[in-house]
Amino acid sequence: MMRAEQLFKTFNPGTPLENPVLRGLSLNIETGQFVTVIGSNGAGKSTLLNAVSGDITPDRGRLFIGEQDVTLMPAWRRAGMVARVFQDPLAGTCEGLSIEENLALALQRGQSRGFQRAVKNKQRQLFRDKLATLELGLENRLGDHMGLLSGGQRQAVSLLMASLQPSRLLLLDEHTAALDPKTAAFVLALTDRIVAEQQLTVLMVTHSMRQALDHGHRTVMLHQGRVVLDVSGEQRAKMQVTDLLAMFEKTRGEKLDDDGLLLS
Numbered sequence: 001m002m003r004a005e006q007l008f009k010t011f012n013p014g015t016p017l018e019n020p021v022l023r024g025l026s027l028n029i030e031t032g033q034f035v036t037v038i039g040s041n042g043a044g045k046s047t048l049l050n051a052v053s054g055d056i057t058p059d060r061g062r063l064f065i066g067e068q069d070v071t072l073m074p075a076w077r078r079a080g081m082v083a084r085v086f087q088d089p090l091a092g093t094c095e096g097l098s099i100e101e102n103l104a105l106a107l108q109r110g111q112s113r114g115f116q117r118a119v120k121n122k123q124r125q126l127f128r129d130k131l132a133t134l135e136l137g138l139e140n141r142l143g144d145h146m147g148l149l150s151g152g153q154r155q156a157v158s159l160l161m162a163s164l165q166p167s168r169l170l171l172l173d174e175h176t177a178a179l180d181p182k183t184a185a186f187v188l189a190l191t192d193r194i195v196a197e198q199q200l201t202v203l204m205v206t207h208s209m210r211q212a213l214d215h216g217h218r219t220v221m222l223h224q225g226r227v228v229l230d231v232s233g234e235q236r237a238k239m240q241v242t243d244l245l246a247m248f249e250k251t252r253g254e255k256l257d258d259d260g261l262l263l264s
């Protein structure tokens with residue numbers, strides 16, 4: 001479904017700020033697989049997601065979504081294949097537009113306009129039904145501006161927008177990190193539900209090792225722009241946070257500081 005082959009990316013090359021962030025990162029994700037991604041700050045997690053969404057172009061390496069080589073494809077052309085929810089609840093939606101308009105934009109990605117006009121009324125019902133599943137009462141607030149919603153409500157709508165088109169690759173970049181614990185738990189549970197219902201393929205970056213092990217099918221750890229750990233199946237099911245830490249330390253032959261790695 002998604003295949004990254006030997007991705008390299010250096011920011012500000014040839015300057016004192018030169019920063020080699022991706023250093024030969026390879027990752028192969030099957031359709032329907034839910035992969036959690038961990039790693040300390042600066043490990044290249046967001047840069048990987050940016051490469052997949054097309055927001056950055058790797059210096060070297062290839063990236064495939066499905067059978068298609070998308071390495072050089074601009075982000076807007078990938079919009080039908082990739083959906084994304086950011087850490088900042090303000091980042092994923094247009095606050096000046098209504099809930100309905102935001103959902104319509106999400107549905108429109110990768111489709112023709114004529115088709116959209118024809119299904120306007122059906123669309124509204126679809127949006128109501130989808131919003132009702134959030135159990136936040138938003139189905140009665142289609143015309144409200146996104147800016148009126150709380151962070152948790154926005155992330156919930158962002159997830160809904162991301163799941164409006166089937167067989168997409170969903171990229172979640174610490175999408176619950178800015179929320180209070182209760183709201184974060186709600187959004188995470190919602191994530192699990194939507195992913196299962198829509199059978200989405202997912203890359204979820206999280207700061208929490210606990211979350212990484214509790215959600216999805218597989219956990220990869222990035223370090224210095226490469227995958228240094230990749231666990232799934234029985235091995236992962238039996239794994240505790242302390243095991244994950246120990247494996248990482250062993251792999252790298254170095255002591256891991258807690259920077260960016262919460263043990264909760």
Ligand SMILES: Nc1ncnc2c1ncn2[C@@H]1O[C@H](COP(=O)(O)OP(=O)(O)O)[C@@H](O)[C@H]1O
Pocket residue numbers: 011012019021039040041042043044045046047048
């Ligand atoms: N567009 C960019 N231009 C310059 N530097 C960037 C850019 N994006 C990320 N970086 C830098 O790359 C490093 C790794 O970033 P990132 O992939 O965001 O790490 P992570 O998400 O794992 O914490 C950071 O030092 C960050 O400042």
Ligand SMILES: [Mg+2]
Pocket residue numbers: 045046047
């Ligand atoms: Mg990041």
